[in-house]
Amino acid sequence: MRFTGALTSPRMRQILTPSGALVDEAPMDDALASRLYRAMVFARTYDRKSMALQKQGRLATYAPFEGQEAAQAGSAAALEVDDWMVGTYRDAAAMWMQAYPMELLFAGRTGHEHGGRVPEHVNVLPPSITVGGHMVHAVGLAWAERLQGSSRIALTYFGDGATSEGDFHEAMNMAAVQKVGTVFVCQNNGWAISLPTAEQTATETIAEKAIAYGMPGVRVDGNDVFAVYAATREAVGRARSGEGPTLIEAVTYRMGPHTTADDPGRYRSEADREEWVRRDPIERLRVYLSERGRWDEDWQMRIEEQASSEVERAIVLAESLRAPEPEEMFGAMFAEIPPHLAEQLAEAKAAP
């Protein structure tokens, strides 16, 4: 039995059903909906291409996000271009929407330290590889913006598994009690490697954890780009106006393996996945746009071509990056090369 007590778990908000019908007011006009549709097609193209490249040995281990496009696109779209974003190894779609260049996303996975060299004016941190470690930065980023009198906020992505780390609880509590402008977006994709969410937490939902910290917790259909967008826009508004943080739980599903090194057949059944194919985030928006006369085969073909050529451009650029020289490692350590590394550098240069 799960504890429910006097508290009730938040209901899951939905605006666009899996069959593409509106059950609430659309939070955006058709132009934005079309742009988000296109962004999700780009994201899926990038994701599938990455899986293929990894199989060919052209990318290192890759963590696919297929199925989570709306959770990422809907939330990223609610940010200003200069708001901060701190995500994980599975959030490439959101990072790209916040202007992280696609070639750097690829470079990061070709074993290139360049992948983390974020261009100036892009306020996205490179993906966090340790689970949970980055959520605490999101508190500091927003805190610092407030100190500097700016209205920039910070949004952080993490999985259901990450909510078991101390970082999650410390970050949430600190942000809430200090009224820091951080938006916490949990993509609850049902799994943390082999552990299902029900074994990760004894609460019915992730969103209700917010109650304990004194902040709003919202649960949305993570495959409904409208619901995700609406919830994030609200949370961003609160954060920007100094009312503090919000926890958003986007309920979604990891359609692929944990990473290319994983075989989900070892711990979950194909039947669950089939169920989620029917809740696909892209298809339902396609139906919606099509009914409003904003989608046709021609346009679909055009954006698929654009997506393919953008992905192609990025991978070619990433692969053309010069292989890093051993000396570069030393230069990257500190702001200035300290004596002990200068010595190592001299040795490296002299080495046969």
Place this chain on the structure above:
Amino acid sequence: MPTLPIWKALHMPEMMRYAQAVNHALRLLMSADERVFMAGEDIGVYGGAFGVTDGLLDTFGERRVRDTPISEEVIAGLAVGAAITGMRPIVEMQFADFVVNAMDPIVNQAAKLHFMYGGNVEVPMVIRLPGGGGTGAAAQHSQSLEAWFAHVPGLKVVAPATAQDAHDLLIASVADPNPVMVFEHKLLYKEEGPVEVRHTTEPVVQLGEAIVRRSGDDLTIVAYSIMTVRALEAAERLEDSGISAEVVDLRSLRPLDIETVRASVRRTGRLLVTHEAPAAVGVGAEVVAGVVESDALDHLLAPVSRVCGLPIPMPYAKALETATIPQVDDVERAAKELMNA
């Protein structure tokens, strides 16, 4: 002690992988002692990130082989609590790197409780930590953090190099009434070696016993974990150049068997220490100090040498990763320099 003729040995060694040897030890420990249980991330149906716990859930059930949420601090902390009651927890950090999330229960609690409770409690827990680089897993999944723990009074630290030692040292670690950190090396998991599978939990090796893996006269190479394997290969090559290298595998970093190292140096007169972790404030420095603090100092014919990982986070790019980790070539070159010094 005379060697038993092979036909008199009770059990013939089998060839198996290091990961499998650990698995066998876990099976033995779990079967032999109801107090032993395991907890960690993806150790159940998944069999562990490196397959080490494969099949244990089926054999011993969920009560004793427990998948946990992603909570390293409480994984270590529950081991502390359970150990205090007299249980024998064996918990796993999925990667050694994640132990940084569990420092309080290990460093401030496990290491100190026996002392702070006036000797009234024991904390017989074991943490297994897959560490090391060379797998292309970059900065946050490749570290060799063993020296951190060797520095803390109250902890024991082992780092087996062979499948047999991975088997035997785990048995010895569980038998020990103190907290023990067992650093396994991810690249070694797939290495095969002869393993005599034990059938009792009586330790065959004690914690704090180094072993001379190869005898030689010209220099002493001290190593542990994967660097033992590389040192042995280097010694093989040095032989071709007419250099006779002795290789000492520390096996245990705390307690440290400095006497075996000193005895070797007294004979060879030259000392080279190698480990994958960076040199600064590391195990190598401790070994060198332990040698020069004794009369072995008088036997040194040349300055001592350390061949260690570069003092930078593990790079992702393959070529840079290889350059960061000491390779066989590096050990061989340093040994030759030492001979010419």
